[in-house]
Every structure is written in structure tokens, then in C-alpha cells.
Amino acid sequence: VCVIPVSGDVSGPVSEGGEFALIRRITARLTGSPDVLLGPGDDAAVVAAADGRVVASTDLLVEGRHFRRDWSTAYDVGRKAAAANLADVVAMGARPTALLVGLAAPGDLPAEWVDGLADGLRDEASLVGASIVGGDLVASDTLTVAVTALGDLEGRAPITRSGAAPGDSLVVIGWPGRAAAGLAALETGRLDGRFVDAHRRPTPPYDLALTLARSGNLTAMIDVSDGLLADTGHLARASNVKAEIDAASIPLADGLADEPGALDLALTGGDDHCFVATTSGPVEGASVIGRVLALDPGESAGVTVIGHSPPTAGGHEHWRS
Amino acid sequence: VCVIPVSGDVSGPVSEGGEFALIRRITARLTGSPDVLLGPGDDAAVVAAADGRVVASTDLLVEGRHFRRDWSTAYDVGRKAAAANLADVVAMGARPTALLVGLAAPGDLPAEWVDGLADGLRDEASLVGASIVGGDLVASDTLTVAVTALGDLEGRAPITRSGAAPGDSLVVIGWPGRAAAGLAALETGRLDGRFVDAHRRPTPPYDLALTLARSGNLTAMIDVSDGLLADTGHLARASNVKAEIDAASIPLADGLADEPGALDLALTGGDDHCFVATTSGPVEGASVIGRVLALDPGESAGVTVIGHSPPTAGGHEHWRS
Numbered sequence: 001v002c003v004i005p006v007s008g009d010v011s012g013p014v015s016e017g018g019e020f021a022l023i024r025r026i027t028a029r030l031t032g033s034p035d036v037l038l039g040p041g042d043d044a045a046v047v048a049a050a051d052g053r054v055v056a057s058t059d060l061l062v063e064g065r066h067f068r069r070d071w072s073t074a075y076d077v078g079r080k081a082a083a084a085n086l087a088d089v090v091a092m093g094a095r096p097t098a099l100l101v102g103l104a105a106p107g108d109l110p111a112e113w114v115d116g117l118a119d120g121l122r123d124e125a126s127l128v129g130a131s132i133v134g135g136d137l138v139a140s141d142t143l144t145v146a147v148t149a150l151g152d153l154e155g156r157a158p159i160t161r162s163g164a165a166p167g168d169s170l171v172v173i174g175w176p177g178r179a180a181a182g183l184a185a186l187e188t189g190r191l192d193g194r195f196v197d198a199h200r201r202p203t204p205p206y207d208l209a210l211t212l213a214r215s216g217n218l219t220a221m222i223d224v225s226d227g228l229l230a231d232t233g234h235l236a237r238a239s240n241v242k243a244e245i246d247a248a249s250i251p252l253a254d255g256l257a258d259e260p261g262a263l264d265l266a267l268t269g270g271d272d273h274c275f276v277a278t279t280s281g282p283v284e285g286a287s288v289i290g291r292v293l294a295l296d297p298g299e300s301a302g303v304t305v306i307g308h309s310p311p312t313a314g315g316h317e318h319w320r321s
Numbered sequence: 322v323c324v325i326p327v328s329g330d331v332s333g334p335v336s337e338g339g340e341f342a343l344i345r346r347i348t349a350r351l352t353g354s355p356d357v358l359l360g361p362g363d364d365a366a367v368v369a370a371a372d373g374r375v376v377a378s379t380d381l382l383v384e385g386r387h388f389r390r391d392w393s394t395a396y397d398v399g400r401k402a403a404a405a406n407l408a409d410v411v412a413m414g415a416r417p418t419a420l421l422v423g424l425a426a427p428g429d430l431p432a433e434w435v436d437g438l439a440d441g442l443r444d445e446a447s448l449v450g451a452s453i454v455g456g457d458l459v460a461s462d463t464l465t466v467a468v469t470a471l472g473d474l475e476g477r478a479p480i481t482r483s484g485a486a487p488g489d490s491l492v493v494i495g496w497p498g499r500a501a502a503g504l505a506a507l508e509t510g511r512l513d514g515r516f517v518d519a520h521r522r523p524t525p526p527y528d529l530a531l532t533l534a535r536s537g538n539l540t541a542m543i544d545v546s547d548g549l550l551a552d553t554g555h556l557a558r559a560s561n562v563k564a565e566i567d568a569a570s571i572p573l574a575d576g577l578a579d580e581p582g583a584l585d586l587a588l589t590g591g592d593d594h595c596f597v598a599t600t601s602g603p604v605e606g607a608s609v610i611g612r613v614l615a616l617d618p619g620e621s622a623g624v625t626v627i628g629h630s631p632p633t634a635g636g637h638e639h640w641r642s
Contacts, residue, residue, distance in 0.1 A: 037374060041559070042481050043412040043544050044378035044472070049370030053358055056454065057365035058421040058469055062461040091364040100379040102467050133377065140383040146423050146467035148379055151365070160363050223364050238362070
């Protein structure tokens, strides 16, 4: 890794030391990995793509929409920004290898905030052996974090949204609804609510999802970013099948059942970055929550819930109220 | 390529049809390429990385800092955003294969603006055979375009900033200063100035730079995004050498010499996305502008200009006035 050593201390707002000093300061906090053939410091990074393909996904986080500085630390935001992107790569059945990070920051942003962000990104990536290989730093009125994640399919076919077949089991990997419960607590001023950390710092079950992907039994998978209901719907429509969720089978994390509207939180909350998958075989560690059915003549692909009336506004969509 | 067909017309502001309709609308405008193994529409894209490595770079463009909607069309912004990233990949000696695009947009942004942006990104990428493989779309008060470019080294070693050696020639590929002249015209209200299009829509010399990279004669290369002087300085310091620029050898595009401060524009203007390179052999089509020298004992690596006193504030740095 091409790490440029920090030549002096930068403190105060990011605008004080200038862009290049801040880039040196951030770069010095990063670590490499065997996948990083050329790290930060040049026009572009070079990352290993051993099987001749690379998986790539990008996400933006905007202050006031995806995070609030009074609710989350910079470190939390870094963890969350990395998690959102790493989960997209894992949802394809790929091992994440690298992150690229663009930061648009107001001039009065404390340089320490950028340190925290970099540390959070680094530590979340390191959970799956990935590292930050490059980025960009620009001035903006709106604090925005743009992350791109790369990944390695290890010789396997990607697990798309469109591979679900009638007869498959529908499973969820992880615990949906915790981040939404945490957000609901924050929005009502309960800053010490039980699940606020699940909102601040989601914990996608990377290892379990990758283990199941490597087993070869998954036929389709999607990262739950818009909500269990909405994303199962995306998967069902991409596969042109009907997905049926048994409400009683949705796993609720310890204590979540005590929260008001727990099942609705689990069905519509997206920020946990669980995974919904379909499988034709055993999936140890995942929770079977339903099944995949063929469409009747004239029927539209989609998702239905058995045993619960889901809220009408299911899942998150930008510019929708 | 997995293109989701547009099921209906979306017009008016982006907020009207919602995020998913807008994504379908954009995706329908895109085209694929043999490098795209799985395009937009899933959690992540899959792109060919034939030689087992991938080159990756990311850049942000922020309204009011990198573009203005009253000076540039959406199509211009798309061309420019793509160019900035494609040039970074080419500066490593790699053939660009794919772009990922994040768009943070105010709810009142006309949906037609997003069409123009997508068309501009697509058309600039197609100049080098690359295509848009994925993206993200979020709401924000500040219009921001985040682009990540991927590239293929075609079996060669990357051309870094650090390979320049004493005795090499210093060359520029392209015509520096035109975008800065155009920006100066726009800033003084001359909207029909001779070089305004060079600011709106830079034309990096991708093909020539790649041809020279493939020749094997280049020892170092950098994309000129901060200015010829500043970026030659970056290259010289990364290579621990002294770079000497002959001011009289800097190529000035037709008509640029008539602009006030033409040489300063060429030395400090960055948005042309020319390339500065060093070479140990012939470089047909590039302009030799100087040479690489060894450091004298105690001397610092850097760049000097012969025959002209460059302005003290050389090149662009965010949060620097």
C-alpha cells in the first residue's frame, strides 16, 4: 500500500490545513490487504480481481437523510456507510475486497470528524478483510459520503435477484427491524433506546451470508435496504414468482417484540442490511420465513404476507413521503 | 445487460415519480458492452477484469463548485463527470471499462436534467468503450454527482506517478489551459467566449494516452486535474526527482495565446484533464515540455519552470482560497 506519511498535525476545521494535508492525514489511518496491489496516493488504485471479474456497487449517504451528527458519531457514520456497500457486494455472493470513498464536506467540519469517519470505514471493511484503496475530498454545503465497494466472486456465479424458482424456501439472514426500532426511538427523543445502536451501526451478517453463498444452495439473494417486504418484492418481481412470507416466522431479535409495531418494523425497516435469499437446500443459521410459488395465470409477481396486514407504505423510497 | 424497461413516462421534478421510476427511466437510456457481465438492476454489477486486476478511481462533482446549472447543461455535466474519472483510469495506463454513478438530487430537480446527465455520462464513457453499470439515487439539498470508474490494465504494469527517472523527457498529452480560459470567460460574463465549451465539456486525449501507455515507453503519468504545474510537482515528488518545464515548450491550443495570462492558464488550469508523463523513448503525438533531473544533495523533489515566473498560487486545492 502506498501510504503517504503525515508530515504534520492537522487540527481544527478541515478547511484549515487544506485538501492535501487532510488526504495525507486520512491515508495514514488506513491499512492494506493482499487484495490491494496499489493503494491510495495515485490517480487510481489497483485491486486484485483473481477470477477475472469484479463486483461493484455504490451508495451515497447524505447528512440529515441517512445520518445526523447529533445522533451518530463520525465513527458510526463510517461503519454504517461501509456496511451499506459491503452488504450489497455480499448480497451477490461475493467477498468484498476494497472500498473507494468520496467525501463532500463543509469547510467548518472538524478534521477530527474526518478521522472518525475514516476509522469507522476502515474497521467495518476489516470485518470482511477489505480495505480503503482510494477516494476524493471536495468542499460542499451538504456533508455527503459516497462509497463504492468492490468484491471477488471466488469463481462462483453471482447470486442475483432473479434466480428464485417455485418450490424454493424463502429465508432471511440476520435480524430485521432493529435499526428501524432504533430510529423510532431517536425520533421520539429516546437517545438511550434499546436499539439505537442498531440504527447507528448496523451489523450485516456478512459471514453467514458468505458461508451460505459458498454452499451453493442459494438461488437468489438481495440486501434488505428498503425493507423486508419491499426487497422481497424486488426479488420476486425480478424472478417472476410469488413470494409468500409467514409473519409468524419472521425472526425478532431479543426485545424487539416489546417495541410498538415490532412486526411492521421488521417488515418495513431497511437499515439493518439483513439479506433475503431463496434456497433449494439446507441453510443452517438462516431463518425460513416462507416460500416461493409459481404464478397463477394472469397473476402478477410480488410478495404477500400471511398472518399479518403489513402497513401500506412498505419500505423506503426517496422523494416519497 | 440487465436493463429494466421503462413502464411509463416520468416528467416533472424527480420527486414526482419516486426513486424507482426514475431509476428505471435512467437505466433505459444506458447501453452495455462486452465488459459488462451484469449491469444495472441488482445489488451490484459484475464487470470483466480479464487480467485478474481492476483499476478503480472515484470523484465527486458538486453544484456551485465544479459546475453551475446556468453555465452547463445536464449533458455537459455528465460528460465532464465521466471525463474526470475516465482520465484517472487512463492516467494509470488502463482502458476504462465501467462507471458507477451516485446522484444526490434536490426533489425539485427536473427529471429531464437527470436524463441529460445520464446521456452525457453514457456518451463520454462510450468514447473509450466503457458503460454505466450501476448507481445510487438519493435526495439531498446539494446536487452532487459521484462517479467511480473501473479499468483494465490489459496485462501491463500500472503507470504510476512514481516511476520518473533522471534523463527521462517530460511530456504533456493534450492542450492545457483551455478549460481555465473558458471558466475565466464565464466568470466575467462572456458566455460565448472561445473556450467556454472546453470548461463545460473537457476532451481528455484518451486514445493518445492509451496508445502511448501501450507502447511501453512511459515511465510515469498523471492526470492534470490540479494544474500542469501542481500535478507535475506531484509526479516529481512521488518519483523523488526534479522536473524542469520549459515554458516556451508548453503547447498552447489555437487562439489560447490571445487570452490574457495564457501561459498561467496553461500552468495552473486543471479541468482539461490532459496528462503529464515521463518517457524514456519516443512519444509520437505528445509534446515534450521539459526533462527529469536527479536531485542535488540536500535538494527537495519538485518542479521548476524555465523562462516564466509562474503564479504563486498554483493549481486547485479545496478549502484553499
